[in-house]
Amino acid sequence: MMDKPQDNQAIPDQLMQIAQEQEGGAERVLGQIEVVQHSFEEIQNLAKECQEILRDLVPPSVGLETLTAKLEEIGFHADNGSYNIQGAFDLYQYQDVVRQKLERVGRSLIEVSHYVLARLQPTDDHLPKMAPSGRDILHREPQMADVTKAEADSVVAEFFAKALQEKAAKKAEG
Numbered sequence: 001m002m003d004k005p006q007d008n009q010a011i012p013d014q015l016m017q018i019a020q021e022q023e024g025g026a027e028r029v030l031g032q033i034e035v036v037q038h039s040f041e042e043i044q045n046l047a048k049e050c051q052e053i054l055r056d057l058v059p060p061s062v063g064l065e066t067l068t069a070k071l072e073e074i075g076f077h078a079d080n081g082s083y084n085i086q087g088a089f090d091l092y093q094y095q096d097v098v099r100q101k102l103e104r105v106g107r108s109l110i111e112v113s114h115y116v117l118a119r120l121q122p123t124d125d126h127l128p129k130m131a132p133s134g135r136d137i138l139h140r141e142p143q144m145a146d147v148t149k150a151e152a153d154s155v156v157a158e159f160f161a162k163a164l165q166e167k168a169a170k171k172a173e174g
Helices: 011-057 062-120 134-139 149-173
Strands: none
Touching (some): 011 062
């Protein structure tokens, strides 16, 4: 069973954790599916061998035909099981694509959050260049936020504009 992400954990980190847990679970499922597929192949081979042995040892009769038909049904069901195992492999591949998408979204969210935090909370080397406004300090209320929603939105828009420019530049190179 998958562990519940911690409540205080950042959403991008939660996405990455879920993707990693999903990958580990998918690998275990894949291993079990391979074992089942091998079993179906063995059942098919054993049913064919039994049919050949019976035809060589037992003279033709109604009982032999009935037993041979039952062995063919066993082979048919093993074929059907193998076919369904292939469907499970297809579902596994789809799940793996979804996991990779989750990882990409998580990485993108982490990049955006790092960019936004860097723009909204400058490092110490930027502080001497920024002169504080005495009026702002005197009129600031203790609970007032350092940035407004409009300022945060403009930083996010700037990030995406820069990302789109970089993407266009990469396409032009390619």
